[in-house]
Amino acid sequence: xxxxxxxxxxxxxxxxxxxxxxxxxxxxxxxxxxxxxxxxxxxxxxxxxxxxxxxxxxxxxxxxxxxxxxxxxxxxxxxxxxxxxxxxxxxxxxxxxxxxxxxxxxxxxxxxxxxxxxxxxxxxxxxxxxxxxxxxxxxxxxxxxxxxxxxxxxxxxxxxxxxxxxxxxxxxxxxxxxxxxxxxxxxxxxxxxxxxxxxxxxxxxxxxxxxxxxxxxxxxxxxxxxxxxxxxxxxxxxxxxxxxxxxxxxxxxxxxxxxxxxxxxxxxxxxxxxxxxxxxxxxxxxxxxxxxxxxxxxxxxxxxxxxxxxxxxxxxxxxxxxxxxxxxxxxxxxxxxxxxxxxxxxxxxxxxxxxxxxxxxxxxxxxxxxxxxxxxxxxxxxxxxxxxxxxxxxxxxxxxxxxxxxxxxxxxxxxxxxxxxxxxxxxxxxxxxxxxxxxxxxxxxxxxxxxxxxxxxxxxxxxxxxxxxxxxxxxxxxxxxxxxxxxx
Amino acid sequence: xxxxxxxxxxxxxxxxxxxxxxxxxxxxxxxxxxxxxxxxxxxxxxxxxxxxxxxxxxxxxxxxxxxxxxxxxxxxxxxxxxxxxxxxxxxxxxxxxxxxxxxxxxxxxxxxxxxxxxxxxxxxxxxxxxxxxxxxxxxxxxxxxxxxxxxxxxxxxxxxxxxxxxxxxxxxxxxxxxxxxxxxxxxxxxxxxxxxxxxxxxxxxxxxxxxxxxxxxxxxxxxxxxxxxxxxxxxxxxxxxxxxxxxxxxxxxxxxxxxxxxxxxxxxxxxxxxxxxxxxxxxxxxxxxxxxxxxxxxxxxxxxxxxxxxxxxxxxxxxxxxxxxxxxxxxxxxxxxxxxxxxxxxxxxxxxxxxxxxxxxxxxxxxxxxxxxxxxxxxxxxxxxxxxxxxxxxxxxxxxxxxxxxxxxxxxxxxxxxxxxxxxxxxxxxxxxxxxxxxxxxxxxxxxxxxxxxxxxxxxxxxxxxxxxxxxxxxxxxxxxxxxxxxx
Numbered sequence: 001x002x003x004x005x006x007x008x009x010x011x012x013x014x015x016x017x018x019x020x021x022x023x024x025x026x027x028x029x030x031x032x033x034x035x036x037x038x039x040x041x042x043x044x045x046x047x048x049x050x051x052x053x054x055x056x057x058x059x060x061x062x063x064x065x066x067x068x069x070x071x072x073x074x075x076x077x078x079x080x081x082x083x084x085x086x087x088x089x090x091x092x093x094x095x096x097x098x099x100x101x102x103x104x105x106x107x108x109x110x111x112x113x114x115x116x117x118x119x120x121x122x123x124x125x126x127x128x129x130x131x132x133x134x135x136x137x138x139x140x141x142x143x144x145x146x147x148x149x150x151x152x153x154x155x156x157x158x159x160x161x162x163x164x165x166x167x168x169x170x171x172x173x174x175x176x177x178x179x180x181x182x183x184x185x186x187x188x189x190x191x192x193x194x195x196x197x198x199x200x201x202x203x204x205x206x207x208x209x210x211x212x213x214x215x216x217x218x219x220x221x222x223x224x225x226x227x228x229x230x231x232x233x234x235x236x237x238x239x240x241x242x243x244x245x246x247x248x249x250x251x252x253x254x255x256x257x258x259x260x261x262x263x264x265x266x267x268x269x270x271x272x273x274x275x276x277x278x279x280x281x282x283x284x285x286x287x288x289x290x291x292x293x294x295x296x297x298x299x300x301x302x303x304x305x306x307x308x309x310x311x312x313x314x315x316x317x318x319x320x321x322x323x324x325x326x327x328x329x330x331x332x333x334x335x336x337x338x339x340x341x342x343x344x345x346x347x348x349x350x351x352x353x354x355x356x357x358x359x360x361x362x363x364x365x366x367x368x369x370x371x372x373x374x375x376x377x378x379x380x381x382x383x384x385x386x387x388x389x390x391x392x393x394x395x396x397x398x399x400x401x402x403x404x405x406x407x408x409x410x411x412x413x414x415x416x417x418x419x420x421x422x423x424x425x426x427x428x429x430x431x432x433x434x435x436x437x438x439x440x441x442x443x444x445x446x447x448x449x450x451x452x453x454x455x456x457x458x459x460x461x462x463x464x465x466x467x468x469x470x471x472x473x474x475x476x477x478x479x480x481x482x483x484x485x486x487x488x
Numbered sequence: 489x490x491x492x493x494x495x496x497x498x499x500x501x502x503x504x505x506x507x508x509x510x511x512x513x514x515x516x517x518x519x520x521x522x523x524x525x526x527x528x529x530x531x532x533x534x535x536x537x538x539x540x541x542x543x544x545x546x547x548x549x550x551x552x553x554x555x556x557x558x559x560x561x562x563x564x565x566x567x568x569x570x571x572x573x574x575x576x577x578x579x580x581x582x583x584x585x586x587x588x589x590x591x592x593x594x595x596x597x598x599x600x601x602x603x604x605x606x607x608x609x610x611x612x613x614x615x616x617x618x619x620x621x622x623x624x625x626x627x628x629x630x631x632x633x634x635x636x637x638x639x640x641x642x643x644x645x646x647x648x649x650x651x652x653x654x655x656x657x658x659x660x661x662x663x664x665x666x667x668x669x670x671x672x673x674x675x676x677x678x679x680x681x682x683x684x685x686x687x688x689x690x691x692x693x694x695x696x697x698x699x700x701x702x703x704x705x706x707x708x709x710x711x712x713x714x715x716x717x718x719x720x721x722x723x724x725x726x727x728x729x730x731x732x733x734x735x736x737x738x739x740x741x742x743x744x745x746x747x748x749x750x751x752x753x754x755x756x757x758x759x760x761x762x763x764x765x766x767x768x769x770x771x772x773x774x775x776x777x778x779x780x781x782x783x784x785x786x787x788x789x790x791x792x793x794x795x796x797x798x799x800x801x802x803x804x805x806x807x808x809x810x811x812x813x814x815x816x817x818x819x820x821x822x823x824x825x826x827x828x829x830x831x832x833x834x835x836x837x838x839x840x841x842x843x844x845x846x847x848x849x850x851x852x853x854x855x856x857x858x859x860x861x862x863x864x865x866x867x868x869x870x871x872x873x874x875x876x877x878x879x880x881x882x883x884x885x886x887x888x889x890x891x892x893x894x895x896x897x898x899x900x901x902x903x904x905x906x907x908x909x910x911x912x913x914x915x916x917x918x919x920x921x922x923x924x925x926x927x928x929x930x931x932x933x934x935x936x937x938x939x940x941x942x943x944x945x946x947x948x949x950x951x952x953x954x955x956x957x958x959x960x961x962x963x964x965x966x967x968x969x970x971x972x973x974x975x976x
Contacts, residue, residue, distance in 0.1 A: 029555035029557070029618075030555075030559050030617050031555060031557040031605055036553070036618055037552055038552055039633065042552045043550070043551070045553075062531070064524070064525055064526055064527045064530045065524070065530055065533075065656065066517065066524050067517035067654055068522075068556075068638055068640065068654050069519040069578075069640075069653075069654065070518070071519055072595075074518065075585070075593065076593040082593055086584060086586060087585075088583070088584070089582075089583065089585050090580045090582075091580060091581065091582040091584075091585070091599075092607065094577075094578075094581065094604075095577065095578060095579065095642040096576070096577060096579075097560070097606075104564065105563065116595050117519055118585075130515060130517075130524055133515070145527065149638075150556055150637075152557075154583040165557075166555055166556050168553065
């Protein structure tokens with residue numbers, strides 16, 4: 001029943017696949033590369049979603065919904081944009097099926113569309129075609145709109161949550177009167193992403209800017225949060241783009257300024273996706289399965305009743321009532337597991353699902369007025385009186401939240417190396433980990449290093465200190481201090 | 489600026505189009521038949537969504553997410569199902585674009601898919617293909633899963649919110665061990681739909697069952713809530729289907745019963761969509777625009793400050809602080825309009841947007857400790873002290889909620905006619921309204937009446953009294969008392 005997970009050290013990828021499946025997070029859909037998000041995984045995503053939604057609403061953003069379908073010609077209007085997405089577009093060409101002679105069903109050739117339709121890989125083009133209608137004057141600016149939606153990017157090599165043909169995300173699309181305002185928005189959102197990752201997901205991130213070769217197709221600058229996963233590889237967890245006037249140009253979106261001039265509008269866009277669920281698994285999971293940060297855990301406390309007969313069952317049930325009520329009043333998400341599996345089975349299952357705290361209550365606990373509280377992060381058990389438990393559970397959850405973050409940060413820092421020779425660089429990259437080093441700013445250097453080591457520049461971190469550094473590859477004076485890593 | 493709306497009595501359709509546009513609810517997307525839901529309209533939908541989401545969670549349902557893409561062959565597995573949806577399917581056939589010789593962008597013929605993919609028009613097939621994997625034994629049942637998602641049905645004649653090629657909805661898909669349980673679920677959900685419509689949207693509905701010719705493609709029975717719009721036409725506002733074992737058969741989903749037998753699983757599915765936003769507009773709107781039921785209104789109270797100079801502006805601002813705080817503490821969604829438009833312009837705009845209560849505060853009100861409170865439903869104005877306002881606003885909002893419902897119910901009842909001759913029937917249908925009458929149960933009768941009058945049987949209401957009734961068309965003894973109407 002409780003077959004062991006693949007070894008996390010030797011077979012991280014197999015371990016990940018099993019955790020996603022056995023924790024009940026997701027499954028493969030029938031069309032290759034698609035994902036079914038199961039209820040437990042969806043609740044986790046929903047908690048992440050609601051946390052971020054509250055943040056953007058508090059900063060003046062509003063939600064809207066734009067169509068799934070984009071005319072093919074729209075995608076082509078921004079040259080870099082179409083180049084970036086052309087190779088992964090789901091294209092709708094027909095609108096009807098019909099019965100064929102063998103009583104099967106075929107596409108009706110007469111329903112062919114005049115212009116093919118693209119299933120959105122991202123919504124800049126359709127949104128800027130609308131902004132063209134909505135923006136006339138400076139009074140209409142800024143527009144601070146976000147949408148929660150599904151998008152499709154045809155992928156050949158997929159992995160649940162990390163890379164799927166369809167995924168769920170939010171995409172913010174803002175319009176501004178000045179370049180400065182757009183830049184401020186881009187960075188403000190990046191800071192919200194950092195908070196979401198660190199304060200909610202307990203995932204420490206580096207913040208910085210992408211090199212030109214890694215930026216979003218259509219952006220002037222792409223900023224990102226980059227995290228280290230349990231196998232020391234990097235995961236890009238969120239990006240915020242300053243789009244300059246590129247999409248305003250492509251869709252001819254101008255506005256009348258206060259002094260009656262006609263100017264192009266400035267734009268940003270930014271997104272995080274269901275990939276964040278993958279980041280949580282890959283950052284915090286251990287050999288027993290998931291470990292979830294309490295702030296986003298669907299269930300924060302699971303209660304395992306232990307009993308041998310009906311009398312004991314009733315006694316435990318009654319005993320738990322005030323405890324459940326107290327937790328509900330504190331806004332704690334608690335769940336009692338009264339299924340007829342054995343306690344041992346339940347322990348394993350809820351550990352696999354990463355619930356931060358487990359409470360065990362048996363007849364002897366009822367007698368003595370005690371409960372057993374076990375932490376998922378450390379395995380530590382406390383024997384507490386019921387009153388102490390009520391008082392301490394919120395504190396324990398806070399401890400676990402910060403503990404998971406600290407543990408992940410320590411792991412990342414231990415595996416982030418400052419390196420000054422290319423030999424050392426190659427060794428670290430091969431062993432796994434982040435390398436901070438100098439880069440001469442040349443795309444060729446970047447490409448050569450990628451060819452030779454599979455490592456990419458994850459970002460130019462905001463806290464770079466390039467002065468006096470040499471490029472790790474060319475030996476020339478460094479233009480930037482950058483972070484290299486192999487990435488998901 | 490505030491051009492009048494088209495006359496609601498003579499040009500209901502033109503009135504609707506203008507209200508949707510001028511209240512800032514929605515816009516047409518670039519692909520024909522698609523809809524952009526603007527922030528104000530989206531917040532309205534989100535409030536409806538959250539109301540219903542709480543209801544289904546309270547009754548043990550959980551949310552999940554299934555893929556947008558369905559293999560063409562899946563759709564064909566259930567014969568009635570594919571017949572029902574074949575003529576309105578968006579079909580994905582290719583996965584790449586490429587540059588052509590004229591520097592344009594064309595679909596890459598080499599990226600043609602082996603099997604075409606359908607963009608989900610509804611998700612029974614993809615979900616039951618997963619249930620096949622998830623359901624083995626009675627212990628796995630019931631499965632009570634819902635998803636909030638976008639679906640696509642290619643429509644030729646579209647109207648914002650009421651009929652669009654892509655729309656947002658929830659679709660519940662449940663799996664049960666017995667026929668009885670599935671039937672109970674089907675009706676329990678219909679009751680939740682009735683509550684959502686009547687208690688939140690203030691839209692009175694008839695509940696009942698569809699005739700076979702009007703049921704969902706693949707269902708054994710379709711139950712519905714049917715509402716009367718302001719032009720006396722019917723709108724199907726929600727449907728709940730008992731699917732029997734049809735999809736279990738199509739996808740070979742069986743389970744082991746407690747006594748070790750292998751049986752097919754029983755199913756239900758049910759949905760409400762962004763069409764509900766259309767129902768709210770069409771039910772409550774008046775010649776000044778929207779009138780929103782307070783429980784789902786994005787803004788429940790709008791405050792219009794009136795001032796002539798900076799001193800007055802500051803006085804009004806300070807005066808409003810405790811009022812805003814009191815409303816926030818009562819969970820009231822209030823908004824102050826400090827834009828530099830004139831008070832008259834603002835009155836019109838917020839009336840167009842249907843905000844239930846307007847508060848006006850000017851320098852004289854500040855002096856006297858008063859506010860002016862105007863109801864959107866009746867136009868009635870009260871002059872209240874600030875303390876009275878704080879106390880009475882929640883009550884006024886409740887009054888408006890029930891008042892809108894009562895007004896709509898009275899309108900519907902006045903326009904629901906019991907008729908006993910076909911001549912009278914045709915006159916009522918032509919003039920507009922619902923007809924309750926006998927029907928002999930024959931599909932031919934139903935089809936002939938539809939041909940001659942464009943009226944359809946909206947439902948066989950639960951409260952039917954067929955005894956002694958004759959069929960309105962054939963004169964034969966009625967099998968059912970039914971409700972006929974022309975419908976959206």
